[in-house]
Each structure stands twice: as C-alpha cells, then as structure tokens.
Amino acid sequence: MTSADPRRIAIAGNPNSGKTTIWNALTGSAGRVGNYPGVTVERLEAVMTTESGEELNVVDVPGCYSLTARSAEEEVAHDVVTGRLGGSRPGIVVAVVDASNLARNLYLALQLMELGEPVVVALSMVDVAAELGIRIDVDRLTRELGVPVVPVVGTKGEGIAELRRAIDRARSNGERPGRSFRMGPEDEARIDRVRAALGGTSSDGEAIFWLTSDVGRETIGDDALREVDEAFGRRVILARYAAVDGICNAASDDRARAAETRTDRVDRVLTHPLWGGLVFVALMATIFQAVFWWAQPMIEVVERAVDLAAGGVRAVVSPGPLRDLLTDGVLAGVGNILVFLPQILMLELAMAVLEDTGYMSRAAYLMDRVMSPVGLQGKAFIPLMSAFACAIPGIMAARTVEGKKDRLVTILVAPLMSCSARLPVYTLVVAAVFSTSPPVAGVLSVGGLVIASMYLLGIAAAIAVAFVLKKTLLRSGRPALVMELPSYKRPGGSIVWRRLWRRARDFTTQTGSVILALSILLWALLAFPRGGLAPQALARRTDRIEQTSSTARIRAARLEDLADEDRAAHLSRSFAGRIGHAIEPLIRPLGFDWRIGIGLVASFAAREVLVSTLGQVYAVGESVDERSLGLRRALLRDVDPRTGRPRFTPLVGISLMVFFVLACQCLSTVAVVRRETNSIRWPVFMVLYMNTLAWIASFVVFQAGRLAGLG
Amino acid sequence: MLANAARTACPALANLDCGRAAVVEEVAQTGPLGDRLLEMGLTPGAPVEVVRRAPFGDPMQVRVRGYLLAIRRAQAEQVLVRPRRLR
Numbered sequence A: 001m002t003s004a005d006p007r008r009i010a011i012a013g014n015p016n017s018g019k020t021t022i023w024n025a026l027t028g029s030a031g032r033v034g035n036y037p038g039v040t041v042e043r044l045e046a047v048m049t050t051e052s053g054e055e056l057n058v059v060d061v062p063g064c065y066s067l068t069a070r071s072a073e074e075e076v077a078h079d080v081v082t083g084r085l086g087g088s089r090p091g092i093v094v095a096v097v098d099a100s101n102l103a104r105n106l107y108l109a110l111q112l113m114e115l116g117e118p119v120v121v122a123l124s125m126v127d128v129a130a131e132l133g134i135r136i137d138v139d140r141l142t143r144e145l146g147v148p149v150v151p152v153v154g155t156k157g158e159g160i161a162e163l164r165r166a167i168d169r170a171r172s173n174g175e176r177p178g179r180s181f182r183m184g185p186e187d188e189a190r191i192d193r194v195r196a197a198l199g200g201t202s203s204d205g206e207a208i209f210w211l212t213s214d215v216g217r218e219t220i221g222d223d224a225l226r227e228v229d230e231a232f233g234r235r236v237i238l239a240r241y242a243a244v245d246g247i248c249n250a251a252s253d254d255r256a257r258a259a260e261t262r263t264d265r266v267d268r269v270l271t272h273p274l275w276g277g278l279v280f281v282a283l284m285a286t287i288f289q290a291v292f293w294w295a296q297p298m299i300e301v302v303e304r305a306v307d308l309a310a311g312g313v314r315a316v317v318s319p320g321p322l323r324d325l326l327t328d329g330v331l332a333g334v335g336n337i338l339v340f341l342p343q344i345l346m347l348e349l350a351m352a353v354l355e356d357t358g359y360m361s362r363a364a365y366l367m368d369r370v371m372s373p374v375g376l377q378g379k380a381f382i383p384l385m386s387a388f389a390c391a392i393p394g395i396m397a398a399r400t401v402e403g404k405k406d407r408l409v410t411i412l413v414a415p416l417m418s419c420s421a422r423l424p425v426y427t428l429v430v431a432a433v434f435s436t437s438p439p440v441a442g443v444l445s446v447g448g449l450v451i452a453s454m455y456l457l458g459i460a461a462a463i464a465v466a467f468v469l470k471k472t473l474l475r476s477g478r479p480a481l482v483m484e485l486p487s488y489k490r491p492g493g494s495i496v497w498r499r500l501w502r503r504a505r506d507f508t509t510q511t512g513s514v515i516l517a518l519s520i521l522l523w524a525l526l527a528f529p530r531g532g533l534a535p536q537a538l539a540r541r542t543d544r545i546e547q548t549s550s551t552a553r554i555r556a557a558r559l560e561d562l563a564d565e566d567r568a569a570h571l572s573r574s575f576a577g578r579i580g581h582a583i584e585p586l587i588r589p590l591g592f593d594w595r596i597g598i599g600l601v602a603s604f605a606a607r608e609v610l611v612s613t614l615g616q617v618y619a620v621g622e623s624v625d626e627r628s629l630g631l632r633r634a635l636l637r638d639v640d641p642r643t644g645r646p647r648f649t650p651l652v653g654i655s656l657m658v659f660f661v662l663a664c665q666c667l668s669t670v671a672v673v674r675r676e677t678n679s680i681r682w683p684v685f686m687v688l689y690m691n692t693l694a695w696i697a698s699f700v701v702f703q704a705g706r707l708a709g710l711g
Numbered sequence B: 001m002l003a004n005a006a007r008t009a010c011p012a013l014a015n016l017d018c019g020r021a022a023v024v025e026e027v028a029q030t031g032p033l034g035d036r037l038l039e040m041g042l043t044p045g046a047p048v049e050v051v052r053r054a055p056f057g058d059p060m061q062v063r064v065r066g067y068l069l070a071i072r073r074a075q076a077e078q079v080l081v082r083p084r085r086l087r
Helices: A019-027 A072-081 A099-114 A126-132 A138-145 A160-173 A185-198 A204-212 A214-220 A223-227 A230-251 A262-270 A275-294 A296-316 A321-338 A341-357 A359-374 A378-386 A391-400 A404-416 A423-433 A446-471 A493-527 A535-548 A552-573 A575-590 A594-602 A609-617 A629-637 A650-662 A667-677 A681-707 B031-039
Strands: A004-013 A032-035 A042-049 A055-060 A089-098 A119-124 A149-151 A482-485 B022-027 B047-053 B060-064 B067-071 B079-083
Touching (some): A004 A019, A004 A072, A004 A099, A019 A042, A019 A089, A019 A119, A019 A160, A089 A099, A099 A126, A099 A138, A099 A204, A099 A230, A149 A160, A185 A204, A185 A230, A204 A230, A230 B031, A262 A275, A262 A359, A275 A296, A275 A341, A275 A359, A296 A321, A296 A341, A321 A493, A341 A359, A341 A378, A341 A493, A359 A378, A359 A482, A378 A391, A391 A404, A391 A667, A404 A446, A404 A667, A423 A446, A423 A609, A423 A629, A423 A650, A446 A650, A535 A552, A552 A594, A575 A594, A575 A681, A594 A609, B022 B047
Parallel strands (some): A004 A055, A089 A119, A119 A149
Antiparallel strands (some): A042 A055, A482 B067, B060 B067
C-alpha cells in the first residue's frame, strides 16, 4: 500500500448529508471537475487553507452509503479514499455525518475509520436534528468514536472555523483510528491473515474490503484466503451496525423525536397516489415549457450574436475561402455549441433544484411503476421527457439514472424523442404538401395530425428500442429499487449556481471542441471544390440581364436568381453534392433524390439545416425558413421529367418525416454520447441502429404507399 | 387487497399494513442486494413502518431508523418483519 499524502484531504459522506455545503464552505471555490477514467462519476478537486495557513488539496468522495464497491459510486469512493484512484492516498478524511440521520451516516464513518487514516467527523444538520427533537451529546460521541467531532451548520458557516482547527490538530497529532467492533475468533484470524498478506502498513478496513468485495477476492490470489463465505460479509455488516447502535444509544437521544416532521407533511401531498401524481404532471409540464419555450429568447440572442459576429467578419475579411471558413465553419460551429446552452442550463437548473430540494427521488418513486414495463426505472423519465426539447440536455441528465446499463439504454433512446430541431422540418413538409388538404372531421387539420403522429412514432420507437435493448445487448433484470427519500430542504443558491456554471463550462469546452471540429468538416464538404456555373456562361448571362432588364428592381431580382442558380450548381458539384449523388441509389427506394440527399448530409450538422440547404439546392435564395413560400413552391414545382408528375408528393413528404423522426442526424448528440459514455462504441452503435431503423421505416412507408397507389 | 394477503408466522415488509409498527426479523435476500438492504439499516431488530404505497401499490415508502426509504415490492418481500402487538 502506498503511503498517505499529508497534504491531501478527502471529504466523504452519505448522499444528502450536507457534504456539498461543507465542501463549499471549506474550499470556497467551484474546484476543478473532471471524470475518472472509465467511469462517469464526477471527479472534483479543490484547494483549502487550514487555520494554520497551510494549503491542502481537497478531493471529493462521491456520496455513498458504504465503501463495499457494489456500485460505480461506491467503488470510486473506496478507490479515492484509499488512493487507488486520482493520485495519492489522502492523509486525512473528513467524514460528514448527518445528525438528523445518525445511525446510517455513522455506518460509513466507521468504515472510513477502519481504513486507518486520521478522521475528523463533521456533524452536519445539527439545526435540523434539534428541530426534530433529536439530542446529541457531542462530547460523548467524540469519546465513543475516538475521533474529533465538530458540529457544523454549513449553510450559516457555523463551526467551519472549528472544523479547520480540528483538521490541523488531527494532522499534527496523526492519531490513527481503527475498527469499532470485534468478530468471532475465526473471522478475526481471517482478517489478520489478509492484513499480513497485504503488508505491514495495511489496515483492518483494507483487509475487510479485500475479503468482502469481488474485486478484492479476485486479486488476493492466495487460495487459503479465498475460502471466505458470503456470510462473512454479512457478519461484518451486522457487527458494524451493532457498534453503530451502541454509539447511538450512548450519545444520542431521540425519545423526544417529533411524531410527524415537516417532510412527512409535505410528502402526504407530494407522494400521495393522486395529488402526488397531479403535482408531478404540473411540475413536468412547467419544466418542459421552460426548456422548450422559455429558453427560446436566449437562443435567439445567441443566434443574433453569432449573426452579428459573422457580419463583422464579412466587413473585415475579403470574400474568399478564409472568410467562408470563418463565418460558415468556425462561427457556425461556435453557434452550434452556444445555441444549446440555454436549453441545457434551463434543464440543469430544474434538475439541480429538484435534486437539492429532495424532490427528484420522489419523482423517481412516483414514475417507477410507469417506466418499469419498458424495463426502465423512474429516474429515466425526466431525461427522456426533456429530450423532446433537445436530446443533448436529456442525455446529460441521464447521469441521474442508476445502473450503468439502464443509463445507457436511456441515453440510446433519448434521441428518438422528437426534439425541437425536427419541428422546422415537419413544418416545412406539412406546409408544402398538406396545406391544401381538407380538415379531418371538419376541425382537425391534416398537418397537425401528421405532426402529432410523428411525435407518437418517436415515442413508440423509443419504447420498442428500450424494450429490445433491455432484453438483448443491455440485458439486466428489473433493477432493484432501494432508494433514500431525503428530507425536504430549501435549495442552496450557491450549490445550484455552481452546478450550472460547471455544466456550462464542461459542455462548452469538452463537448464543444468536438462539435466545432465536426462543423468545420461539414462546412468544407459543402464548400469544396469551389465553383458553380461555368465562368463564361455566368458572365454571358450576367451581361444579358444587365442589358435586357427594364427596371433596376427586375435586374436585381434576376441577378439574385442567377446567383441562386450558381450556388445550386456549386452545391451539386461540392463534396456534399457528390455524396448526395453517390447515396442517391441508397435513398431512391425511400423516395428521395440527390437533392434531398444533400439535405440529409447537411442536416448532420443540425436537423433544421435541412430547410436552408434545401433552399440552396432548389435555388430559392439563401435565407429561407420553414414558412417561406418560395421553397414550398419550388418543391411543388419540381416535376419528374419522365412522368411529368411532381417529385415531392405527400408520400415522399411522409417518408422524409419518418426518416427524420428516427435517424440520428445530429453531430452534437453524437459528440455528447461519446463524452457521456466515455466510449466510441456506443455513439457508433447509436448512429447505426437509428439510421438503419430510419431507412427501413421510410422504405416500408414509401414502398407500401406506392403499392397502395398513393403518391 | 394487500391487507388480506396471507400472513405467515413472519410476514414480509411488503405485506405490512400502512402505519403498523414492526421490527425487522431477517433479510431473506442473499447476495449484494441483501447486503445493500442491511447497510441501508434494515438490520434485525430495527424498527420499521410502511408509510404509504405509490400508485398501483408499487414501490412503497418505508420508515426505518428515522429516515424514509423507497423500496420495490419485490425487495420488500425479502425483508421479514415481526409486527408489534396492537395496543
């Protein structure tokens, strides 16, 4: 075992124990965030100054109930405290213990003490405990535990200075705590043997870890040590809890405990079978509203800022590839990153408040039964719902889903929810081919029905895919649910803000770089090789327009048309155009020609790009949106020279929409999945399965429609 | 429906009436999940009470060692309890 680093301090505690508040009070900074390699548990480090003025590196131990390594959090927690992960072994541990929930919190504190490094207990929530009528004798608790105990009210900063002093004292006298319980002679002999095998400096905690965790048992090697029965681990838990009960009985008195707490009263409404459900629906509707619509003004600000910047570049840089790279590649890429921030932050704000108040686990509790037929847990509901606004915040929110496989399933199906970027595409198609259809049953517009069925198709596909994944690739039983419902509390403003700030920084730097690179690549595909109409032809036709136009306005309009035609010719010959032509045989069975093919290629930057790209391909001017009449007319005017019938029929429109519902066409989503799953395999799998599904579905729709004589 | 469920000598936590005080007798679940239930404080002798059940009766909200725990019926069936005598 490596020796401990005296300048490194770990802060550990149960989830909801007030650890974050104490962390913030001690370090006073947001700290550096990262991920531990191979796992998605957040890694957090910062610097704190002790009362004696020394600077220590503080490392956050993920909130956990035990160090036995049964979940990703627990394993990371154990490895951080023992220095197996994230650098050297911390020379001192602050165990945050929630006074209002003493027994279960002390259980972890005892485990931390068993590891042998100096421990200081920060007794948090003493105000809450007092309110509940729980009396704790701190001196007695200190004696019983044998380590310093400092009562702290983190939100008011009470006890923080004393905690710093206690850390200083513990570091200078270096008293090493130990195990608080004894076991039978055979078990004691086992522990001694493993300690000896691990080396002189190892602790009881280490020995017990090796004896009880799968990781440990596999590594021990010595066959004699491997004969531990499963019951050993259970005997350890019971012995440790017996010690906890002894300490609690001696040092705390909850006979005056209030019969009904505020949490109980709130829960009577919020987890009520009927009222709880209604409140949940109302809350979700509000969050969805916030992510879908309230973020809109901020998105527009971002878009306008990017436009302004592009205008500035155009004013300064002369026309040419460099200018195009800057405006259409770099700035468009930066815009593609920033444009997601309002929605991400809106959702993150909602998640942070829900989690910090304690409501999140109630939401999971309420939705558990609804999600379980699909094989998912209640916590998967919120990420999936927010994916209707945008898959990216949804995928990031899937971090709250427990269990690696369930989290992956949630991530992989989230992009099937029709996000707001698909809406312009649906709107364009519906406006182009269904605007003249008579309403169904006199009142329902066909367009509205078509768009609604696209949303339903996405939901159905997500359910089906989740179901199949849970039965095959990501097979895992219906996960167990054993989840704490923490006491309700007021959300901490600084905790929420820090979380938002971290999320924004994390997304712009780590995912943003990938999005930027891909945006530039896509720009290059659309921009090169350069050239449109043949130069002589262009010059000749320009001359003719100059000479024959009767008024300046007509001339300008005709020149504009010519420029559009030039752009269309260029697009057709660009790499993207060549890809469009190349994939035409592949998409022909879906009813798409090479022009839609270019649109499909371009929409990999972001789906709504389809609309402006089709505008360019169909040569109707550069700035079109889904409502513009020009593009709709152009789509309808475009007739197949062989049959003389319009190419863009309602059937092609439906086929195109179905493709957009199911296809994975968003590079930003791929980048986020790459980052969140920490693998190349899963984003590749997602792109493949979604696009295959999209192709098959469009094929079926188009071919069946043709057989049925539609289009 | 749940109230009428068959009562053995040691009923499961899953079948306990809401508000009925009981004490954990044994965690029948083996393996890591059983350890998890114990580590969350459902140790033999710990007082336990079903607070309420979610819509459709699953999962349920349980009070143990002074805090609230959400637990699925499947897991609660593995926790055997001894109801306290009604006064």
